[in-house]
Amino acid sequence: MTSVSDDSRGGARRATFRDPPRFAWPVRVYWEDTDGGGVVYHSQYLAFMERARSEWLRALGADQSAIRDGERVQFAVVEMNVRWRRAARYDDALTVTVELAGTGGATLGFRQAVLRGEEVLVEADVRVAAVDADGLRPRRLPRAIVELL
Amino acid sequence: MTSVSDDSRGGARRATFRDPPRFAWPVRVYWEDTDGGGVVYHSQYLAFMERARSEWLRALGADQSAIRDGERVQFAVVEMNVRWRRAARYDDALTVTVELAGTGGATLGFRQAVLRGEEVLVEADVRVAAVDADGLRPRRLPRAIVELL
Amino acid sequence: MTSVSDDSRGGARRATFRDPPRFAWPVRVYWEDTDGGGVVYHSQYLAFMERARSEWLRALGADQSAIRDGERVQFAVVEMNVRWRRAARYDDALTVTVELAGTGGATLGFRQAVLRGEEVLVEADVRVAAVDADGLRPRRLPRAIVELL
Amino acid sequence: MTSVSDDSRGGARRATFRDPPRFAWPVRVYWEDTDGGGVVYHSQYLAFMERARSEWLRALGADQSAIRDGERVQFAVVEMNVRWRRAARYDDALTVTVELAGTGGATLGFRQAVLRGEEVLVEADVRVAAVDADGLRPRRLPRAIVELL
Numbered sequence: 272m273t274s275v276s277d278d279s280r281g282g283a284r285r286a287t288f289r290d291p292p293r294f295a296w297p298v299r300v301y302w303e304d305t306d307g308g309g310v311v312y313h314s315q316y317l318a319f320m321e322r323a324r325s326e327w328l329r330a331l332g333a334d335q336s337a338i339r340d341g342e343r344v345q346f347a348v349v350e351m352n353v354r355w356r357r358a359a360r361y362d363d364a365l366t367v368t369v370e371l372a373g374t375g376g377a378t379l380g381f382r383q384a385v386l387r388g389e390e391v392l393v394e395a396d397v398r399v400a401a402v403d404a405d406g407l408r409p410r411r412l413p414r415a416i417v418e419l420l
Numbered sequence: 421m422t423s424v425s426d427d428s429r430g431g432a433r434r435a436t437f438r439d440p441p442r443f444a445w446p447v448r449v450y451w452e453d454t455d456g457g458g459v460v461y462h463s464q465y466l467a468f469m470e471r472a473r474s475e476w477l478r479a480l481g482a483d484q485s486a487i488r489d490g491e492r493v494q495f496a497v498v499e500m501n502v503r504w505r506r507a508a509r510y511d512d513a514l515t516v517t518v519e520l521a522g523t524g525g526a527t528l529g530f531r532q533a534v535l536r537g538e539e540v541l542v543e544a545d546v547r548v549a550a551v552d553a554d555g556l557r558p559r560r561l562p563r564a565i566v567e568l569l
Numbered sequence: 570m571t572s573v574s575d576d577s578r579g580g581a582r583r584a585t586f587r588d589p590p591r592f593a594w595p596v597r598v599y600w601e602d603t604d605g606g607g608v609v610y611h612s613q614y615l616a617f618m619e620r621a622r623s624e625w626l627r628a629l630g631a632d633q634s635a636i637r638d639g640e641r642v643q644f645a646v647v648e649m650n651v652r653w654r655r656a657a658r659y660d661d662a663l664t665v666t667v668e669l670a671g672t673g674g675a676t677l678g679f680r681q682a683v684l685r686g687e688e689v690l691v692e693a694d695v696r697v698a699a700v701d702a703d704g705l706r707p708r709r710l711p712r713a714i715v716e717l718l
Numbered sequence: 719m720t721s722v723s724d725d726s727r728g729g730a731r732r733a734t735f736r737d738p739p740r741f742a743w744p745v746r747v748y749w750e751d752t753d754g755g756g757v758v759y760h761s762q763y764l765a766f767m768e769r770a771r772s773e774w775l776r777a778l779g780a781d782q783s784a785i786r787d788g789e790r791v792q793f794a795v796v797e798m799n800v801r802w803r804r805a806a807r808y809d810d811a812l813t814v815t816v817e818l819a820g821t822g823g824a825t826l827g828f829r830q831a832v833l834r835g836e837e838v839l840v841e842a843d844v845r846v847a848a849v850d851a852d853g854l855r856p857r858r859l860p861r862a863i864v865e866l867l
């Protein structure tokens with residue numbers, strides 16, 4: 272993952288699109304992410320993946336808050352298949368990738384992974400649906416998003 | 421804490437008011453609550469305390485959702501002084517107490533504790549304010565609450 | 570889900586095995602579980618499901634802490650397929666079910682659901698593996714567990 | 719907070735010490751941090767503050783994992799006084815500051831704040847103690863830390 276830098280001060284971060292369609296976002300593991308088994312709590316990887324999808328949208332130029340306030344549409348995860356292969360520990364510098372795997376009228380499909388260096392820790396197929404911000408009923412994908420993809 | 425029962429099947433739960441004004445609510449520690457140090461993550465006790473305040477309100481007969489939808493008022497924690505004395509571990513059966521310590525025009529004060537048996541693990545003084553559900557500006561306490569107290 | 574009672578005081582809880590092999594555990598939704606979309610955050614259902622698996626083990630008579638300290642074996646989720654169908658909201662009284670769907674030498678398969686009354690909100694197929702508590706390498710299922718199943 | 723940059727791609731991050739002793743760390747608000755009130759859940763600010771203390775230690779040159787494995791010492795929060803003044807929302811770019819406010823034989827005192835631009839959202843006084851990684855009993859501060867301060 273040479274596209275992500277994380278300097279020794281632990282601060283500098285840079286996200287880029289890999290060639291061509293894979294986006295990568297760095298995540299540092301803090302105590303809040305771990306459980307009494309000494310490793311990252313299994314459901315917390317889903318939050319890491321959502322952080323990366325949010326940053327992927329931002330990098331594309333989409334503004335989730337504006338879409339929600341304007342078109343009254345937001346996104347909801349409707350299906351995930353997740354494989355946990357190896358455990359991340361406190362202080363690990365992880366990378367979360369996002370690859371758009373398909374677009375329907377009302378849903379987006381993603382392939383995502385959480386890596387430590389080149390080592391794949393967790394993989395997931397994710398399906399996200401556009402829903403009405405008020406009643407959470409299915410909606411077509413917001414035009415602002417479709418135009419960006 | 422004889423007022424709280426938790427049978428060996430881990431299921432049965434009963435909450436009561438102690439004499440005179442102390443309410444107690446049982447909380448079981450799950451993996452999601454612990455961190456890599458093997459103990460409950462420090463901020464999670466604040467969530468345990470809010471669970472107990474929610475159940476205290478319910479036991480009084482107040483309905484937070486109805487108040488929010490009706491009067492457009494909700495509650496926000498505005499100040500806490502928290503002392504962590506001992507650590508809870510996975511699987512511990514805890515008790516969280518709620519004692520109303522003062523009422524202002526727009527705020528409620530509480531004394532709360534998290535116990536394991538008779539042992540005090542965490543203590544806190546909590547101040548909660550009524551706020552506008554839309555803009556989060558301070559509001560007077562909802563009448564429904566004032567009448568119950 | 571008549572096997573789970575939750576009285577109007579919000580306190581009493583009882584868990585039972587349904588005929589034949591389905592276990593049910595009640596979960597109340599608190600603020601900590603919700604997100605800014607007004608509904609339970611998607612990954613939090615995975616924590617609810619783990620609470621139910623922990624209580625299922627306890628109801629069988631297994632003691633996770635003792636197994637971990639004694640045999641140095643713990644459990645790790647290795648695969649989940651999750652379908653989120655409807656959203657739970659603040660204050661909802663949910664039921665989480667656990668059904669053992671298969672046993673391997675080193676893994677357990679479960680079918681789980683999160684319900685609100687009779688309405689299915691989330692469904693999942695879950696595979697859990699026994700791992701070494703120190704190095705997290707795969708291990709055979711602890712004998713104490715195999716004998717109980 | 720000119721010492722923290724966060725470019726428009728949402729990615730680049732840089733942390734610095736302000737003159738003289740105030741360290742600042744950027745935090746982005748994701749869905750996982752918010753609650754059904756539409757704002758960051760109150761206890762989550764405590765996790766944000768711990769992220770910043772972890773990064774402050776790293777910036778000083780301390781390695782918490784090495785100290786834990788080597789000297790068998792870790793840190794535990796023992797007291798916090800927290801004032802929540804304004805609410806952060808989804809997508810806000812926050813800054814968390816860390817200022818060392820005192821050192822005892824076994825404890826460190828901090829003044830911390832969470833800001834959105836120049837606006838102070840949350841303030842806290844924090845006391846952290848060195849504890850034995852095995853039994854969580856109080857210990858003297860690790861030499862590696864004392865030498866750095």
